[in-house]
Amino acid sequence: MNERLVLVGYGMTGHRLLTALRAAGAPHRRQVTVLAEETRPAYDRIRLSECLRGTRPETLLLDDVTPGGDGAGVRVHLGDPVVALDRAGRLVTTASGRTLGYDVLVLATGSRPYVPEVPGARAEGCCGYRTVEDAAAIRARAARARTAAVVGGGLLGLEAAGALRALVPDTHVVEFAPWLMHRQLDEQGGRTLRRHIEDLGVTVHTGTRVTQITTDEHGRASGLRLATPDGDPLPGVDADLVVFAAGVRPRDELARNCGLVVDPGGGIVVDESCRTSDPRIHAIGECALTPDGRVHALAAPGFAMADVVADLLLGTPSAFTGADTSTSLKLLDVAVASFGDALGDTPGAHEVRYLDTAAGVYRNLRVGDDGRLLGGVLVGDSSGYAALRSLAGAGVPRASSVGDLVVPGPAGPAVAGRIPDDATACFCHNVSAGTVRRAAAADGRPDLDEVRRRTRAGTGCGSCVPALASLIDEQLTAHDHG
């Protein structure tokens, strides 16, 4: 009998798992069933903010990886979430009452927005920011709102604020930490970013805690009560629309209810094969807590986990050994990037910094004691980001030129040196620079689209495209000279 694989959750990671299996022709030998809570097939959640600007959700849909025509049995049930899991009987039950047996179960349930437990947080006009439906609700509300407040000054909050400012006359961001994007940026980076955000017309409140959502006589959100982190009251702000972007919580409730080991702080505990405490059950993406003790709330680590599970199912086991945590801010016309050991946590790390307050540019690269580029923070000008991120991942000694790399400008080979073959070029799909070079060399006249098609590099978040272009350029020049 064919192995029965049941996938719970059809988000970005789940989609990635199916893509990897399909690439290996694997669905043929299995019976794959996808049980999805959302009513749409998997879409590119990273681009969700485009929906706030009015883009139609269909344009966000990811490639359909479930063609039925050739009999490859991937069956997808949309809008039918799993509500119970019976490990002894190896059965899952869905909201519609469907019951399915499995040999292998993969949980890819993602996470939900964290909503602070303050009075009024569930009032009408308060929204999370996770799904196409959330985006639609925010947009509908924004059309009538005069004031909006985003709770959370991280990546998501700023993206939301950036979209809202075009819709709502008066937009605020409230952040508890002393500076914006506190987990990705150092203080100077946060301050530089703040000036950009304020220049866009968004009012920023840092070091500020939301203590209450006030409501009008109809029970609709009308404003925020604010306080310092210590609880001293601060002047509040009006808000007809409140968006929570204050972090996420793993959706581990199914696992918790059936006795799988779940971290008290949230997240289904998995080993480096992404196996839970039950060897037949895997967890991948934002619902999982990996052996480094972390829940990864970014796409690239989720993709890496999906690949690990695919490899295991295909009989070529690999391991999840951490993942790229680079982030870059989209949508605001403010370049912000944070990659590698961005804050210099490595013992003995040195700082190489560039600041131009008039231009609003701040770039900080961290260098190890041995001269390797470890990571960095780029605000206002992220030129060279893709190359820098590859170099940081490759752990190449670069001490001699980091001082030149930190200065804005293209990090072409003249400044950055040759990116080693084993350095990662595309982090979403884990494609090495060497693979890109080979793909480019294989073509008579290599071009970006061809390389993308062959390697999948550059088809994730797209931030590596400049690096791909320069790798391809290298091959072109080699051709011209050879």
Next chain:
Amino acid sequence: MGRSVGRRVVVVGQGMAGARFARRLAAWAPDVRITVYDTEARPGYNRLLLTGVLAGRHRPEDISPPQVPGIEVRAGVHLVAVNRNTRTVIASDGTAQPYDTLVLATGSSPTHPWRPGRAGDGRPLHTLTDCLRLREDTRRGRTSVVVGGGLLGVETALTLAARGQDVTLVHRGRHLIDRRLDAAAGAMLRAVLRDCGITVRTGASACAPLREPGATGVVLDDSSVVSADTTVIACGVTPRVGLARAAGLAVNKGLIVDDALRSVTDPSVHAIGACAEHRGVVHDTALPAWEQADVLAARLSGRDRGATYRGTRVLTRLAAAPVDLAVFGVSRTDGPTTRGPAAPARPDIDVVCLSDAVRRTYKKVVTRGNRVVGGILLGDLSTVDVVRRAYEEAVPLPQNRVHLVSAAGAAS
């Protein structure tokens, strides 16, 4: 010529300002009788090269410029009084000398944190005599402590370390050269000193010499002790204005002069160099002293009677291997200024800054509008000419400011 100046000019002090002035005046107005008094009983010398003598780069006799004919130098004779009514000065040898014009160029004297009592209580590095004694001391001993982490203290510490001394630098401020550097530059400089084997203690005041049998050094305010064979005092200087004050001339920190470098009290008395206070500022570096000397010589010789001094936009350099530092204008943008408590954050001020802990370089240029108003270049002066021109000549800046701090950035 000569009509614009009295025939007898008396100059007090043949330091950086006085010597330059006398030479210029002698060249431009040969008929004027110039008498120069100086406390030190040796030919004039270039004070800037003293650390070079300490380092062994220069011999003492090499730092004195040749004598110029037409100048009467009375070395080893200092002035004890000025009688403005009779326009006469009284010298330490009891002689009186009438003048038509008096030029005070008495410079500054080192500030001592305590009253030195005996040998081993510490000595400043201010005169050639100090320098030669210090050189002797460090030949005999192996360890030194430098009290004061300003420009001179840092330069001296580096010089002594290069001579093989085991050096501790004690500085009261929170970071090195805190009057001119911001905290980040101070920290970078500290790292360089550490690389040179110098122990740096900031936020620590030396409050007394260590006076125990067989031990010398200093006692700090937290009662800890730094023992050292040699103690060097580099706690700053104060303008030497005793003569001027006693003569009833207006003195604030320095002798107050106008743009003609004339005492605001008595137009026949002038002051130049580190004893003069011009527009509220006492300049204690060489370049302003020279500029003032040139302006005054031009006026008094009649070469340019309308010459005025309007202040100097000066780049202060500290070059003591391996440190190369230039500081100028508004250099600290991060906190308290020398003027007092925390300066308000200035929204009109911008900075472009490149700091590299690997190469140990720190380059910051401060701008207002599109003018350079100050900066710090530490460890890499490859852009100093560009910056200096923009600062000294107040040249408007192009949009892209990278080239102010990165020669590489300018190239690409």
